[in-house]
Amino acid sequence: MARFHPLRVTDIQKTIRDAVVVSLAPEDGTTIDFVQGQYLTFRQKFDGEELRRSYSICAGLDDGTLQVGIKRVEGGTFSTWANQDLKVGDLLEAMPPMGNFHTPLDPGSQRHYLGFAGGSGITPVLSILKTTLAREPKSTFTLVYANKAVNSIMFREELEDLKNIHLGRLNIIHILESDAQDIDLFTGLVTEEKCARLFQHWIDIKSVDTAFICGPEPMMLGIAKALRDHGLSDADIKFELFASAQPGRARQKAKDQTAGSKAAITEATVTLDGTSRSFRMPKTGQSLLEAAIENQLDAPFACKAGVCSTCRAKVLEGEVEMLTNHALEDYEVAQGYVLTCQCYPISDKLVVDYDQ
């Protein structure tokens, strides 16, 4: 099971108005090993409820520091806190770096990489780009970087510096949604059509070995389609869907409105794939999962031993006893998640949702 380690905040820099770059270091003077393009998952309590959020490492492997970029998301509890209240000297709890948004580097190779980043999607791409330019001296990198406007470009100056350090090996195309530019093609959204036009005159797509895409969903779809249409295989395209897809707000706790009683039967309501079904089930002898399946719900499961977590669902109302749990972490259980293969009702009424 994943473990959290304390990391001290050693520096906080604002890169643009609503984004910070946070430098972190372990307390014991060691360093954290990571691979370019990986992310850190943090946990923090807000009003007693633990939230977990992942942010990509933006530092390169040779920067000698561990940094993540955190852009404030409208209504996002963690990102707002990190931008407004986090201070140098604070301790953050983080899991070891994770993620597969990278390809192996080889100092002898001469490859052409193409990166696409949308907004704060630049963070892992910056880590990849810096590391690649430093460790594969014959390779080149083309970055297509999409932003709303000039003043929302994260790491703008740092990218310019990198261009100068690695002369002729880093090419950057800024696409701005609302600011007009000299070249029409560089204004608007990065769509499939826009990519196709970029591949005509601005990017030699035939020479590209590997593409990295990190941004919001529609942008990723359009770019991936264009790349495939221009001959890249799925194995040549690396994706990282960025953090906006994560639920951002602290959730309200499920309320326990019914206490246990002596009744032997529970009124259960189970939601799966948007459909709710109510049925009566005994409090003993049959797990919640078995009862759901018996009542024609195609509930998910695999091991039936409390190990794999396939049958995870959320208890919205009522109380259950979970006999075994080898898969859910404490914070998930605190939020009401259960392994339905291991659950037996305690309360007379039970509302459970597989869709949350």
Next chain:
Amino acid sequence: MSEEMKIEDYLAKGGVLSSPENAPPRYRAELLRLMASFVDSELAGAAGFADAINYGPGIKERIAAAKIVLEKTDNADKVLKIMGDFGANTTRYVNHHPWTARLDRDADIGAERIDGDMRLSVFNYPLAGWNDAVVMNLLMGRAVMLQLKEHCKLSYQPLAEAFRAILPVETNHADLAAEGIKRLMETGSDPAELQASVAYWWPRVDASFGADKSKRFQSLKKFGLRHLGNAELRKSWQTATRAELQVLGLDIK
């Protein structure tokens, strides 16, 4: 670049996910189910094939069988690691079920899974000696190749990458089986015995493709976890494997 799109729509349009954090609950469940099915099948397949090492008529055959057992276990490990990213307890998982357990050879369970594990139904039947093991390995190996080719396109990138690494290994296992049958035919094995094994395993492997019309397929397709239907995959397997058997001097009645 900032317009909102639901993850479900993104997946339905061919989008790719790369970390557990982005997986919606129902997607997560179906993905875990798919991974459990693969891991259980590989563990059960390897456990069953371990006995075949001792049936091997020569040193080359024993090496081939041992290699298959090792590599199938390794393939299970690759996918189990990804289940671990989603919270599965990988240490306990390996020991939560007796993977060597088999039903009687004449049990008839169709495509049913047996309580407690998600292995494909075909892995619940016991092998009856070396020749039988080689035939099963060829027929199932070719089916696994088609299923893996399908899995290489699925929308969870770390898993698709694992399957891309696994596909050539499993292909080699089926090729070893084809070579094994060829050698058996050349060294005077009774073709009728091999033919009987083909007749035994053919419908059981066929059943592992699932029902032609599957409700689950539609939801898996929306999640980008499946692309080709069961019927289509089954047809490709039947055509290619029948032709291969004929070249080897065997047939389907």
